[in-house]
Amino acid sequence: MEAVNVGIVGLGNVGSGTMAILAENADQIALKLGFRLNVAAVCSPSVHSRQIPAGLQRSLKTTDWREVVDHPEVQIVAELVGGTGVAGEIIDAAISRGKSIVTANKELMASCGPEIWDRAIRAKINLAMEASVCGGIPIHAVLREGISGDRVTALYGILNGTSNYILTEMEKRGEPFAAVLAEAQMLGYAETDPSADVDGFDARSKLVLLAALAFGEKITPSDIFVEGIRRISPMDFQYAHQLRHTIRLICAARQTQEGLILSVRPALIPLSTILAGVNGAYNAVWVKGMYGEDTFYYGRGAGSRPTGVAVVSDLMRVAREIRNGSPERVSPFAHERLGEYKPVSVTLQKRAYYLRFRVDDRPGILAKLAGILASKHISLEAVLQEPCETKHDLPFVITVEPTSEQSVRDAVEEMSHLDFLREAPLALPMETAL
Amino acid sequence: MEAVNVGIVGLGNVGSGTMAILAENADQIALKLGFRLNVAAVCSPSVHSRQIPAGLQRSLKTTDWREVVDHPEVQIVAELVGGTGVAGEIIDAAISRGKSIVTANKELMASCGPEIWDRAIRAKINLAMEASVCGGIPIHAVLREGISGDRVTALYGILNGTSNYILTEMEKRGEPFAAVLAEAQMLGYAETDPSADVDGFDARSKLVLLAALAFGEKITPSDIFVEGIRRISPMDFQYAHQLRHTIRLICAARQTQEGLILSVRPALIPLSTILAGVNGAYNAVWVKGMYGEDTFYYGRGAGSRPTGVAVVSDLMRVAREIRNGSPERVSPFAHERLGEYKPVSVTLQKRAYYLRFRVDDRPGILAKLAGILASKHISLEAVLQEPCETKHDLPFVITVEPTSEQSVRDAVEEMSHLDFLREAPLALPMETAL
Numbered sequence: 001m002e003a004v005n006v007g008i009v010g011l012g013n014v015g016s017g018t019m020a021i022l023a024e025n026a027d028q029i030a031l032k033l034g035f036r037l038n039v040a041a042v043c044s045p046s047v048h049s050r051q052i053p054a055g056l057q058r059s060l061k062t063t064d065w066r067e068v069v070d071h072p073e074v075q076i077v078a079e080l081v082g083g084t085g086v087a088g089e090i091i092d093a094a095i096s097r098g099k100s101i102v103t104a105n106k107e108l109m110a111s112c113g114p115e116i117w118d119r120a121i122r123a124k125i126n127l128a129m130e131a132s133v134c135g136g137i138p139i140h141a142v143l144r145e146g147i148s149g150d151r152v153t154a155l156y157g158i159l160n161g162t163s164n165y166i167l168t169e170m171e172k173r174g175e176p177f178a179a180v181l182a183e184a185q186m187l188g189y190a191e192t193d194p195s196a197d198v199d200g201f202d203a204r205s206k207l208v209l210l211a212a213l214a215f216g217e218k219i220t221p222s223d224i225f226v227e228g229i230r231r232i233s234p235m236d237f238q239y240a241h242q243l244r245h246t247i248r249l250i251c252a253a254r255q256t257q258e259g260l261i262l263s264v265r266p267a268l269i270p271l272s273t274i275l276a277g278v279n280g281a282y283n284a285v286w287v288k289g290m291y292g293e294d295t296f297y298y299g300r301g302a303g304s305r306p307t308g309v310a311v312v313s314d315l316m317r318v319a320r321e322i323r324n325g326s327p328e329r330v331s332p333f334a335h336e337r338l339g340e341y342k343p344v345s346v347t348l349q350k351r352a353y354y355l356r357f358r359v360d361d362r363p364g365i366l367a368k369l370a371g372i373l374a375s376k377h378i379s380l381e382a383v384l385q386e387p388c389e390t391k392h393d394l395p396f397v398i399t400v401e402p403t404s405e406q407s408v409r410d411a412v413e414e415m416s417h418l419d420f421l422r423e424a425p426l427a428l429p430m431e432t433a434l
Numbered sequence: 435m436e437a438v439n440v441g442i443v444g445l446g447n448v449g450s451g452t453m454a455i456l457a458e459n460a461d462q463i464a465l466k467l468g469f470r471l472n473v474a475a476v477c478s479p480s481v482h483s484r485q486i487p488a489g490l491q492r493s494l495k496t497t498d499w500r501e502v503v504d505h506p507e508v509q510i511v512a513e514l515v516g517g518t519g520v521a522g523e524i525i526d527a528a529i530s531r532g533k534s535i536v537t538a539n540k541e542l543m544a545s546c547g548p549e550i551w552d553r554a555i556r557a558k559i560n561l562a563m564e565a566s567v568c569g570g571i572p573i574h575a576v577l578r579e580g581i582s583g584d585r586v587t588a589l590y591g592i593l594n595g596t597s598n599y600i601l602t603e604m605e606k607r608g609e610p611f612a613a614v615l616a617e618a619q620m621l622g623y624a625e626t627d628p629s630a631d632v633d634g635f636d637a638r639s640k641l642v643l644l645a646a647l648a649f650g651e652k653i654t655p656s657d658i659f660v661e662g663i664r665r666i667s668p669m670d671f672q673y674a675h676q677l678r679h680t681i682r683l684i685c686a687a688r689q690t691q692e693g694l695i696l697s698v699r700p701a702l703i704p705l706s707t708i709l710a711g712v713n714g715a716y717n718a719v720w721v722k723g724m725y726g727e728d729t730f731y732y733g734r735g736a737g738s739r740p741t742g743v744a745v746v747s748d749l750m751r752v753a754r755e756i757r758n759g760s761p762e763r764v765s766p767f768a769h770e771r772l773g774e775y776k777p778v779s780v781t782l783q784k785r786a787y788y789l790r791f792r793v794d795d796r797p798g799i800l801a802k803l804a805g806i807l808a809s810k811h812i813s814l815e816a817v818l819q820e821p822c823e824t825k826h827d828l829p830f831v832i833t834v835e836p837t838s839e840q841s842v843r844d845a846v847e848e849m850s851h852l853d854f855l856r857e858a859p860l861a862l863p864m865e866t867a868l
Contacts, residue, residue, distance in 0.1 A: 025725070029583065138576050140580075141575050141579050145572070145750075147743055148751075149455055149742075149744075149746025149749070150747070292743035295572075297732075298730035298731075305725040309725045323763075324763075326760045330466065330467060
């Protein structure tokens with residue numbers, strides 16, 4: 001049977017992984033599909049034959065993405081450029097030429113996903129975006145097809161490999177955030193400007209996509225509360241371990257009586273939960289369903305070849321659809337607030353909290369802090385203090401019984417004015433029920 | 435848009451979960467599909483209105499499955515009867531009437547899957563079988579679509595919930611196999627005849643399906659070495675913990691230099707691996723890919739509603755395909771041995787092994803056992819002995835360095851004739867590299 005022809009735009013990390021798999025795994029791909037995937041054209045800003053694996057050398061090589069999109073044989077355009085600039089133009093052009101699209105672009109899909117899907121449906125093309133979130137984990141296939149009959153009640157994820165690497169290294173070696181970050185930057189695991197990773201914005205884009213898919217609700221980045229990991233210190237892991245917990249940057253989307261509560265923030269999770277076993281640069285997604293109960297998905301969150309697997313699997317699916325004459329017909333994204341899963345403020349959530357203080361020790365400190373908690377109707381659960389040599393900058397921890405995030409914020413705000421505090425209290429939710 | 439009509443045959447555990455979800459989740463299903471799923475006919479040996487959820491009462495109720503298959507409105511037949519008898523007839527009849535099929539039948543698919551898929555393809559219908567393996571885990575969607583671009587090199591699974599429940603309870607409470615099994619039977623977690631579960635045959639059927647999907651190779655039950663969990667005792671967990679391992683019934687399919695090695699057997703796995711965190715009746719599948727590296731999938735292995743989610747998700751996928759006019763065109767099963775992943779005997783595998791002995795103590799025992807190991811060119815790694823009060827029935831463990839399964843079998847066979855042994859040595863592979 002005749003091949004389906006693919007055009008690749010972008011030969012960076014993901015693009016080169018995609019090309020390698022298309023070349024090396026061509027026979028097995030053909031066996032699974034019943035026809036071959038052929039790379040008809042490739043574009044990158046400085047395209048060289050040595051970037052093209054043996055077996056794909058006959059493809060058109062160009063530095064102008066328009067030549068790929070306009071190529072008469074190309075049926076599927078793989079947009080592997082990233083970002084919200086030229087990538088958007090490439091997708092626009094492909095749609096208007098009636099060519100199907102595979103994209104690895106989480107920023108673009110998180111910001112314009114619903115509009116892009118709509119235009120794809122009107123143009124009767126296929127669109128696939130598995131590679132845009134969680135690299136090697138086929139979470140889009142899972143949410144859109146695998147468990148589509150379920151009604152998701154909660155989704156928890158570890159979605160940023162860099163942050164997870166930094167936290168697990170801090171935990172293992174007891175070294176401070178800044179030192180581990182610097183090392184991660186040296187090793188190429190973290191960017192020179194690490195903000196997108198360590199301040200939670202990358203994870204937020206991913207949660208926008210996963211929550212939209214899981215709940216069928218319109219989700220925008222501003223619906224999601226974000227807090228990064230910069231304030232976590234090795235002593236927080238010591239205290240967390242005393243409580244039989246650890247600390248991870250947790251992306252959470254939960255249906256509650258108040259509505260859908262969305263957050264990306266460091267949280268305490270029990271050491272006994274399977275999420276606590278997600279170490280290093282791995283990603284994981286935990287889905288709770290009304291009917292299917294717990295399912296859990298784990299894999300490489302990024303990387304050239306794991307993300308390449310997602311792109312190639314998407315190319316295969318879209319090629320099958322093209323052969324079947326089956327365009328996309330229903331967007332996985334909602335345009336309107338459907339109401340059932342309306343996002344609400346994280347301040348409505350009820351959780352136990354971990355409050356960590358650094359104080360200049362003097363009599364009456366605990367009484368003062370406990371008094372503020374009591375004035376907000378927050379019940380104290382435990383007070384923990386690791387041995388410490390100094391009276392200045394003395395750390396200790398108070399855990400409180402489940403209460404609203406708003407009460408905790410009010411208490412933290414009032415405490416922040418106390419002159420014996422070295423810094424504002426660090427408040428982390430405890431996801432004890434995971 | 436007009437509904438797609440479904441006929442349900444079988445209102446047992448899976449059928450009733452399926453019906454409940456189709457009724458309760460009807461609106462969200464319609465939202466995701468763009469049209470409704472309607473239950474036009476239902477069959478069970480003693481069909482009562484009270485088995486039918488509110489909202490589905492208008493469906494035809496019959497005790498004759500032919501009425502469901504012949505029903506002029508039914509477009510998809512859900513075969514939820516199980517077994518290889520009448521289920522096969524139902525599927526035959528549906529195919530010959532050009533109706534699409536969703537099945538939860540692992541026995542039938544493991545024994546006749548390739549033939550059934552072939553006939554479905556020739557009849558231009560759709561066929562889906564997510565519910566046939568790993569209940570609530572969408573592993574079929576993952577292997578067939580989600581990571582289809584990858585080349586799987588190994589697959590490890592915990593695929594039998596009953597065995598896993600028994601092993602984790604033995605581990606937790608230190609109670610013997612027979613006692614935990616009896617309790618599981620009383621609680622309804624194990625069948626009166628537990629053989630299919632505890633002797634590994636149920637897990638073997640599942641591994642036939644998963645390995646066929648993962649490797650694209652023809653796999654039959656006789657390709658898979660099976661050993662059950664009856665010989666595992668609480669002391670084995672004590673020794674395993676000393677080695678920082680635990681014991682689980684591991685289904686393994688691994689590509690090696692010798693070929694594809696398939697087994698279902700109790701094995702030692704490191705406590706640090708994420709598989710060791712799979713407790714109770716949960717199932718899990720770990721896939722290693724040449725490009726995507728490790729991915730891991732976890733969820734309920736059985737149960738009315740988790741398996742119902744798989745059936746409903748399949749009904750949704752097939753309904754979409756019917757709307758698209760997209761019949762199945764390539765079987766996920768191979769008919770011929772393709773060669774690349776040819777199954778070979780487990781005796782070729784190289785592993786470290788755990789050998790556990792029960793002896794009547796006397797001088798010279800270790801020398802004798804070590805002599806036999808040496809004669810098979812097997813290197814001893816460690817000797818472990820827990821404190822024990824009796825000289826009769828004294829347990830101890832020898833671990834050996836990686837060697838071939840054949841050598842270990844030869845050694846065990848020779849040891850079995852020694853008069854100081856209370857029973858033949860128990861030999862378990864150590865999956866240390868997981």
